[in-house]
Amino acid sequence: MAGNTDSKESLASRFRKDAPAPKQPAPAPKQVRQARLRLVQIEPWSVMKAAFLLSVAIAIVTVVAVAIIWGVLGAAGLWDSINSIIQDSIGDNKGTPFDIEKYLGTSRVLGFTMIVAVADVVLITAISTLGAFLYNLAATLVGGVEVTFAEDK
Template sequence: MLKISLIVAIVMFFVWMIAVGILYLTMGGMGVWSRINDTFSTLTSSPDVQAAGKTDLITAGRVFGVTAIVGAINIVLFTALATVAAFIYNAAAAMSGGVELTLGERD
């Protein structure tokens, strides 16, 4: 179960990264990020300081960096929880005897 859950978690990590990339590009095309960055710089800068030292709040590096960290944490948690759940299920099935099914031919 560890191997299967790890493979599924890694595949879902790539799906997660692609989904965030599509969302980031879509919202960037609509100008959302530039408006947020302009609003942030307007709120945090004083009128005396020129815009030469302007730093953006939302950049591609920050977005994909946070996305990668969240995805890596998700890989570890999903793999661990799936493995523990499989162990608990197998232990419960062994204690209760599980479900037995006998198939036979019709007479």
């Protein structure tokens, strides 16, 4: 029984307020997981589809932006100012007044913008697809692009 009282005393000393707390092991530093991947091929068909959709979106934004800007310039009275400046510089008050909108009308400007937008769609799609083919060729020769991803904690 003597051994039993010793264990009770040591147990009681563990829970005393003045007794030092047992030491906890220091937490290990967090390991950040990393993955090293190599991009060796880009599928040209998926590049072509994505480039086509993005270029169509850019074309729509371009046409809408030109229409809005053209409308704001017309509402601000720019065309009337240009007409009066040209009429004053020509100095001909007898004939028909000069009208800039005969040469730069809304329909002409939007038509030209749509032609440029369609050409941009075709060019951006073709150049992006060609870029995918060229990347695949270069990746075959040099092994591709190596990327390291790390997990945030």
